[in-house]
Amino acid sequence: MANITVHEDDVLIKDQGFDDHFHEHHHGDKYQTNFIFHYIFSMDHKIIARQFLITGMIWAIIGAAMSVIFRMQLGFPEESLTWIKPLLGKWIEVDPTTGIGKLVPEFYYALVTMHGTIIVFFVLTAGLSGTFSNLLIPLQLGARDMASPFLNMLSYWFFFLAGIIMFYSLFLSTGPFSGGWVAYPPLSALPQASSGSGTGMTLWLVSLTLFVVSVLLGGINYITTVLNLRTKGMTLWRMPLTIWAFFVTAILGLLSFPVLASGFFMLIFDRSLGTSFFLSEIFIEGQALDRVGGSPILFQHLFWFLGHPEVYIIILPAMGLVSEVLSVHARKPIFGYRAMVYSIMAIGFLSFIVWAHHMFMSGVNPFLSNFFVVFTLIIAVPSAVKVFNWITTLYGGNLRLNTPMLFAIGFVSMFISGGLTGIFLGNSAIDIQLHDTYFVVAHFHIVMGVAAFFGMFAGVYHWYPKMYGRFMNETLGKIHFWGTMISAYAIFWPMHYLGMAGVPRRYFSFESFDAFRHFTDMNKFITVFAIIAFAVQLVFVINFFYSIWYGKKMKSKNPWGATTLEWTTPIEPIHGNWPGNLPVVHRWPYDFSKDEREFVQQHVPLREGEVGDH
Amino acid sequence: MNTSITNKRNKIHAQKFALWAAMASIGMMFAAFLSAYIVKQASGNWLEFSMPTTFFVSTLLVILVSVALHFTGGYLKNSSVKNYKTGVIISLILAVLFIISQYTSWNTLVERGIDLKGNVSGSFLYLITGIHVLHVLGGIVALMISAVYAFFFPFDNSAGKRQKFDLVVNYWHFVDGLWIVLFLFLMFYK
Numbered sequence: 001m002a003n004i005t006v007h008e009d010d011v012l013i014k015d016q017g018f019d020d021h022f023h024e025h026h027h028g029d030k031y032q033t034n035f036i037f038h039y040i041f042s043m044d045h046k047i048i049a050r051q052f053l054i055t056g057m058i059w060a061i062i063g064a065a066m067s068v069i070f071r072m073q074l075g076f077p078e079e080s081l082t083w084i085k086p087l088l089g090k091w092i093e094v095d096p097t098t099g100i101g102k103l104v105p106e107f108y109y110a111l112v113t114m115h116g117t118i119i120v121f122f123v124l125t126a127g128l129s130g131t132f133s134n135l136l137i138p139l140q141l142g143a144r145d146m147a148s149p150f151l152n153m154l155s156y157w158f159f160f161l162a163g164i165i166m167f168y169s170l171f172l173s174t175g176p177f178s179g180g181w182v183a184y185p186p187l188s189a190l191p192q193a194s195s196g197s198g199t200g201m202t203l204w205l206v207s208l209t210l211f212v213v214s215v216l217l218g219g220i221n222y223i224t225t226v227l228n229l230r231t232k233g234m235t236l237w238r239m240p241l242t243i244w245a246f247f248v249t250a251i252l253g254l255l256s257f258p259v260l261a262s263g264f265f266m267l268i269f270d271r272s273l274g275t276s277f278f279l280s281e282i283f284i285e286g287q288a289l290d291r292v293g294g295s296p297i298l299f300q301h302l303f304w305f306l307g308h309p310e311v312y313i314i315i316l317p318a319m320g321l322v323s324e325v326l327s328v329h330a331r332k333p334i335f336g337y338r339a340m341v342y343s344i345m346a347i348g349f350l351s352f353i354v355w356a357h358h359m360f361m362s363g364v365n366p367f368l369s370n371f372f373v374v375f376t377l378i379i380a381v382p383s384a385v386k387v388f389n390w391i392t393t394l395y396g397g398n399l400r401l402n403t404p405m406l407f408a409i410g411f412v413s414m415f416i417s418g419g420l421t422g423i424f425l426g427n428s429a430i431d432i433q434l435h436d437t438y439f440v441v442a443h444f445h446i447v448m449g450v451a452a453f454f455g456m457f458a459g460v461y462h463w464y465p466k467m468y469g470r471f472m473n474e475t476l477g478k479i480h481f482w483g484t485m486i487s488a489y490a491i492f493w494p495m496h497y498l499g500m501a502g503v504p505r506r507y508f509s510f511e512s513f514d515a516f517r518h519f520t521d522m523n524k525f526i527t528v529f530a531i532i533a534f535a536v537q538l539v540f541v542i543n544f545f546y547s548i549w550y551g552k553k554m555k556s557k558n559p560w561g562a563t564t565l566e567w568t569t570p571i572e573p574i575h576g577n578w579p580g581n582l583p584v585v586h587r588w589p590y591d592f593s594k595d596e597r598e599f600v601q602q603h604v605p606l607r608e609g610e611v612g613d614h
Numbered sequence: 615m616n617t618s619i620t621n622k623r624n625k626i627h628a629q630k631f632a633l634w635a636a637m638a639s640i641g642m643m644f645a646a647f648l649s650a651y652i653v654k655q656a657s658g659n660w661l662e663f664s665m666p667t668t669f670f671v672s673t674l675l676v677i678l679v680s681v682a683l684h685f686t687g688g689y690l691k692n693s694s695v696k697n698y699k700t701g702v703i704i705s706l707i708l709a710v711l712f713i714i715s716q717y718t719s720w721n722t723l724v725e726r727g728i729d730l731k732g733n734v735s736g737s738f739l740y741l742i743t744g745i746h747v748l749h750v751l752g753g754i755v756a757l758m759i760s761a762v763y764a765f766f767f768p769f770d771n772s773a774g775k776r777q778k779f780d781l782v783v784n785y786w787h788f789v790d791g792l793w794i795v796l797f798l799f800l801m802f803y804k
Contacts, residue, residue, distance in 0.1 A: 147628040220635040228628040254635060258643035265745060266650070273730055275737040277650070293659045293734045298650055305646070 009557065009568055012603060017581025018232040022144050041157075043149035046573050048156050049135035050467055053460070055156075055163065056127020057541065062167075063118035066111045068534050073103045075527025077509055091175070105508045109178035110196050112506060114170065116181030117204070121211055122166070124314040124452045126159045129253075132317055132459050133222045133246040135467065139566035140240050142231025142583050144576045147224040151217045158214035162207045169203035177204040180506065182303055185278035185296045189270045192284060202271070205264055212261045215253050222250035231565070233585035237341075237613055238602065240564050240589040241334060244341050245320025248348040249313050256309035256352070263302030270294070300362055304355035311448045312351040315415075316344060318455020319386060322408045325458045326390055328562045329405035330397030331598065333590035336389040337614055343382035350379050360428040361435045369428040376426035383419055387412060398593075403477030404462035410485050411454040417489075418447025421496065436506075439499025442492045450488045457481075457540070464544075465559055469571055470551030476543040483536030490529035494522050563601050564589050587612040633781055637788045640749060644742070644792065648799060651738050655803075661733035662804045665797075666722040672715040673797055676790040679708045683783045690779055695769045702764045705786075706757045709750065716747055735804075742796055749789050756782045 042048060069088075072081065082101030085092040091107035094100070134152065138145055146152045169176040178196035179187030183204070191198040226247045230239070239247075266277040276291040278299045283289065327334040334340060356364055356372040390412045399405065421443040424430050434440065457480070464472050503516050510516040510523075558567035565585070569577050583603035587610075591600040595607070606612050654660070686701030720740065723729075728736040760782055763775075 147632055151632070216636070216639050220632045220639070223635050224628050224632040228626070228631055254639045255642050258639045259646040262643045262646035262650070266741065269730075269737065269741060275730055275741070276734060277654070277737060277741075295654060295657060298653060301653065302646055302650060 009601075013568060013578065013583045014580050016584055016605065017578075017603075018584050019581045020144070022576050022582075023580070041153060043145075043153045044575055045134045045138050045146050045149065045152060046467070046577075048152055049131050051156050052126055052130035052134060052159070053467075055160065056123050056131065057544070059118050059122040059163065060127065061537070061541065063115050063123060064534050064537060066115045066118075068530055069103070070108055070111045070115070071527040071530040073108055073508065074510075075524045075530075077511060103508075106178060106195050107175055108508045109180075109194075109506070110175045110200070113178050113180055113196070114166075114176050117166070117177075117208075119449065120181060120310065120314070121208065122159075122163060124448070124456075125215065125253075125310070126211070128452060128456050129246065129249055129313065129317045130156070130159065130218060131456075132242070132321060132463075133218065133250065135463060136240075136242050136566065137222055137225050137246055138229070139466070139569060139577060140243055140564050140589075141226065141229060141234055142565050142578075142585065143225060143229035144578075144582075146221045147229055148221055152221050155214050155217035155221065158210050158217065162210040162214060165203050165207040165210065169200050169207070172199050172203070174198055174200060176200045182300075182307065183267070184303070185267065185270065185299050186282055189267060189278050189296075189299075190282070190284075190289075191271060205268060205271075209261065209264055212257045212264070215257050219250040219253040219257075222246055223254065226250075231582045231585060234602075235585075235613075237338075238585055238588050240320075241323040241337070241340055241344075242317075242320040244344050245316045245323075248344050249316045252309045252313050252316075252348055252351060256306040256313075259302055260306035263299055263306075266302070267299065297359070297362060297364070300359050301355070304358045305352075307358060308355040309348075309351040311444070312347055314448050314452045315455075316347065318411060318452045318459075319344070321455045321459035321462075322390065322411045323393075324562075324564070325404045325408040325462050326393050326412075327590055327592065328462070328560050329400045329402065329408070330394050331400075331561075331592050332393055332397040333592050333594075333614070334389065335392035336385070337588065337590060339385055340389055343385045346382040347379060350375055350382070354379065357426055357428075357431075360431045366428065373426060373428050377423065379426075380419070380423060383415075387416055387419075402461075403472070403474060403481055404458045406478065406481045406485075407454045407458035407461065410481065411451050411458060413485075414446050414451040414454055414488070418443055418445075418451060422447060433502070434499060436504055437499035438495040438503050438505055441505050442495035442499060445495075446488070446492050450484075450492070454484075457484075460544070462560070463566075464547065464551075465554040466566055466569075468548050468551070469554050469573075470547050471554065471559075472547045472551055473543050476539055480536055480540045480543065483539070484533060487529040487533035487536065491526050491533060494526055498522065558601070561599050563591055563599050565602055568601065568603060588614050590614070627777055629777065629781060630784065633784055637785075640788075641792070643745075644796065647738070647742050647745070648796075651742070651799075652803070654734055654738070659734070661728075661735045663723075663726070663728050663735070665801050666719045666726075668715050668719040668722060669797060669801075672712055672719065673794060675708055675712040675715055676793050679705055679712065680787050680790045682708060683786050687776075687779060687783050690771050690776060693769070693771055698769075699764050702757065702761050706754070706761055709754050709757060709786075712750060713747060713754070716743060719743075739800060742800065746789070746793060746796060749792070753782075753786050753789050756785060 039047065042051070069084065072079070080100040081092050081103055082094055082099065085094065085101055088107070091104045092101040093104055095102070134146070137143070174195045176196055177183070177188070177200040178194055179201070183201070187193045187197055188201055191201070226239075226243060266275075269275040270277050270279060274291070276294040278296050279289065279291040279294045280296075281288075281292060323334055323340060354372055354376045356369065357376045360369050394409070421439065425434060425440060425443055461472055461477055464470070498519055501516070501519070503510065503519060510519070554571055557569070557571055560567070565583055568583055570579060585602045586605050587600065587602055589602055592598070594600055595610075682701055682705040686698055686705060689698040689701055720743070723736070723739070728739070730737055730740045760779060
């Protein structure tokens with residue numbers, strides 16, 4: 001397949017590469033020699049990427065398991081849950097006469113809250129952008145490592161600490177925070193508001209504050225690396241779309257997470273120091289609270305000023321990974337490279353001026369809502385440009401339908417389905433009917449939950465050889481893909497109908513509502529597929545860990561025939577990424593099927609009359 | 615710990631750029647506080663009060679810190695060892711005086727009946743100045759590390775060491791400028 005042999009490849013970098021005198025100093029040896037500094041407190045970006053990935057996977061299993069438990073309550077409310085009592089303890093109440101175990105309603109809310117927090121922050125922010133920004137930014141740009149490997153290490157360990165604290169909060173006797181992942185006051189501001197609002201919320205705040213620090217340390221590093229450490233010839237317009245996506249993602253994180261932090265600080269002041277930023281006119285058990293003058297809407301503004309860019313922090317890296325995977329496995333240049341870059345920038349910019357579309361129904365001036373409606377709908381334009389370009393890249397391509405490619409195509413499918421319902425929800429008038437219903441749940445799960453996971457899976461299957469030197473099993477991969485694809489639609493498609501009929505989200509039980517009684521079977525259907533979806537993810541986990549040790553070995557440096565620089569590094573990863581000189585870049589990253597050559601790698605010099613940029 | 619990876623072809627040092635990115639991030643956090651302040655004030659129930667005079671002293675002190683550090687950076691470059699050591703110590707003292715001045719201002723306000731738990735306008739003042747002081751404390755830690763290097767290690771003004779000190783100076787200019795912006799805002803936007 002490869003028309004440039006491994007040998008020629010090395011010679012090219014040796015002869016024409018850029019010598020940065022990296023290997024003349026022995027700084028790598030210090031932290032690569034023993035187990036602790038190689039695998040645990042590592043400062044090598046490739047190890048840190050794997051740390052983020054595996055930690056993210058552990059959190060994904062916890063978060064998904066939670067959703068299975070609350071789906072069982074929603075689908076089969078009359079079934080006994082006594083069998084999970086050993087795991088959940090007092091959160092399953094067993095009726096002494098009938099022996100039927102029921103989920104405690106407070107814990108249902110805690111599960112929903114934790115599911116959201118864990119998946120949004122720990123899995124799809126840290127696990128996705130943490131993994132692939134770390135792995136690919138230095139490798140695809142031809143850098144030795146991140147700008148500051150030390151801060152990079154700290155970024156992981158802050159994330160780890162945040163995770164430990166959140167995990168600990170799951171075992172509190174009063175339960176973890178249960179007021180929703182958005183943590184709106186007063187549920188989050190008053191410790192007496194619910195059982196999880198006390199210590200549970202305190203730990204939630206501490207954990208997420210540490211998480212913000214982790215994101216910022218990571219983001220500063222990603223931006224600095226992209227702007228400062230590109231190899232010779234790697235101009236901005238020769239960067240792969242993955243890097244463009246990670247770069248804009250990091251900028252979004254850097255500008256929006258501090259705003260969340262400021263909301264957290266004010267919340268901490270309200271909780272612990274007696275201020276009233278978010279509290280006003282509250283009655284508890286008939287008694288008026290003496291805290292007046294604040295506004296809970298203020299927190300919503302601060303939260304969603306992060307919250308909306310956050311959904312693009314989640315989806316942009318997935319878009320970048322998908323663009324790369326689609327192009328490589330379609331053996332075609334990405335269609336509209338510059339349009340792709342400009343749409344990433346446009347989405348990044350627009351994401352900052354649409355936050356109030358999460359607040360149409362919380363008392364925001366309807367006149368003001370109009371502006372947010374317009375900007376929200378404008379996001380459809382760059383999104384549609386991207387979708388058009390992905391489909392056009394596939395058109396007429398020499399498609400390899402392997403697992404990464406299937407997940408990438410699945411991503412496009414999910415992004416279209418979920419994106420279309422976004423046009424409904426972005427309208428403030430339609431939102432009067434649809435807000436806080438299962439329609440919203442269906443929309444965001446498809447467009448940023450499932451789609452982002454698909455992007456992540458495409459990335460994991462595609463770059464697995466780069467991470468572990470082995471391939472993941474294709475058969476298990478295909479079972480994983482089709483199982484996930486079918487069950488994801490089976491779970492979320494029916495939810496649109498529930499939502500249009502007005503079924504509210506976050507409810508523990510619908511038994512007392514006559515209007516929703518006929519949805520019982522639909523809820524059963526959803527729950528069955530949620531369990532199947534969870535089981536299929538375990539296939540992925542098994543495949544992942546099995547393949548680390550027993551997968552098919554990677555024999556050549558560039559098994560996919562890709563053009564980007566990470567595939568010029570040795571199969572056995574080394575500190576500093578390239579053994580001798582750094583590769584010098586001569587062309588854009590998508591030279592596929594060009595001049596009768598199947599693909600041309602970025603470090604291959606231009607022939608006479610050939611153009612390097614597009 | 616020399617752990618940074620540099621690429622000598624670049625004009626701006628990677629660490630300095632990273633510091634600027636961090637400043638942008640800190641700036642966004644304070645922008646959020648100020649926006650919240652503006653929004654909350656517009657919705658009424660807002661108590662007006664005048665600034666304690668010690669805030670003016672604080673403002674003078676931060677300007678002096680910036681001036682002192684500016685010259686100290688020059689002394690380091692010109693190998694003027696004695697002036698450099700003096701400069702670091704003077705900056706450190708001025709910085710600590712700033713914290714004391716802020717603390718005195720808070721006390722004055724509490725005596726006047728403007729406390730943290732009262733009207734939201736007061737809460738905002740303590741919040742904004744308090745979080746700013748936390749960032750100044752970070753700068754003081756950096757200055758103390760510079761002082762340890764200045765006094766207990768042989769004088770070294772190699773490019774690497776100058777670069778490190780330059781980062782400290784830049785951060786200080788940032789928190790100083792930030793204070794001036796915050797103070798002007800709190801004084802005129804009541």
